[in-house]
Amino acid sequence: MSFDPSTLVYNDAGLIPAIAQDATSGEVLMMAWMNQEAVARTLATGRVTYWSRSRQSFWVKGETSGHVQELVNLRIDCDRDCLLLTVNQTGAACHTGRRTCFYTEVRSGAEVELMQPER
Amino acid sequence: MSFDPSTLVYNDAGLIPAIAQDATSGEVLMMAWMNQEAVARTLATGRVTYWSRSRQSFWVKGETSGHVQELVNLRIDCDRDCLLLTVNQTGAACHTGRRTCFYTEVRSGAEVELMQPER
Numbered sequence: 001m002s003f004d005p006s007t008l009v010y011n012d013a014g015l016i017p018a019i020a021q022d023a024t025s026g027e028v029l030m031m032a033w034m035n036q037e038a039v040a041r042t043l044a045t046g047r048v049t050y051w052s053r054s055r056q057s058f059w060v061k062g063e064t065s066g067h068v069q070e071l072v073n074l075r076i077d078c079d080r081d082c083l084l085l086t087v088n089q090t091g092a093a094c095h096t097g098r099r100t101c102f103y104t105e106v107r108s109g110a111e112v113e114l115m116q117p118e119r
Numbered sequence: 120m121s122f123d124p125s126t127l128v129y130n131d132a133g134l135i136p137a138i139a140q141d142a143t144s145g146e147v148l149m150m151a152w153m154n155q156e157a158v159a160r161t162l163a164t165g166r167v168t169y170w171s172r173s174r175q176s177f178w179v180k181g182e183t184s185g186h187v188q189e190l191v192n193l194r195i196d197c198d199r200d201c202l203l204l205t206v207n208q209t210g211a212a213c214h215t216g217r218r219t220c221f222y223t224e225v226r227s228g229a230e231v232e233l234m235q236p237e238r
Contacts, residue, residue, distance in 0.1 A: 017150060021147055026146075028147065028203050030196065031136060073224055073226070075233075077149065078222070082220075096197050098197075101197045102194040102195065103194075104195040111121070111122045111195070
């Protein structure tokens with residue numbers, strides 16, 4: 001069956017959550033949002049492209065930082081309302097300079113920071 | 120710093136997306152939603168508890184299917200608006216009986232089903 005981005009289920013704002021996972025380490029790097037056109041652009045270019053809700057514009061990951069995400073594969077969940085992207089991540093995925101956005105862990109009721117920004 | 124679920128960033132419906140990742144395989148299993156009380160219950164019980172948007176009720180994962188998720192750890196992203204749960208998954212995570220909800224892949228413009236339901 002050929003894939004048509006319009007068949008995905010978008011929320012009221014026309015967006016679908018996309019989880020990025022490192023193709024090599026399996027580490028979950030971040031979650032961001034795509035609209036239908038961002039999904040199409042990501043597949044067409046192989047460069048992961050989100051929709052920035054704060055800037056209300058396309059966000060080609062790494063365009064300014066150089067921390068690009070090269071798409072390895074794109075998967076769709078059972079409800080068609082969430083995407084899983086396997087990516088080759090250059091540099092840090094997180095805008096704080098950390099490898100992953102999920103750098104805070106709850107342990108015994110306390111928040112623990114797992115890693116520092118990379119240099 | 121002690122963790123308070125009220126410090127997370129919830130959407131207009133009072134929900135935060137939670138990604139479940141298999142603690143052993145690293146496979147991303149599913150994404151579902153939690154409200155503040157579901158986060159608190161998950162941490163208090165060690166049994167992953169979502170908020171079902173369709174049923175508008177708490178959803179203790181596996182309560183009817185037996186396919187429970189035991190919480191291994193809970194991580195928070197940089198914007199505090201997404202959670203990553205590492206879990207020990209019993210049985211299939213997906214309601215279709217598949218190991219993961221992300222069983223459809225886009226390959227060369229076509230949708231390919233990667234796995235069948237488990238028995």
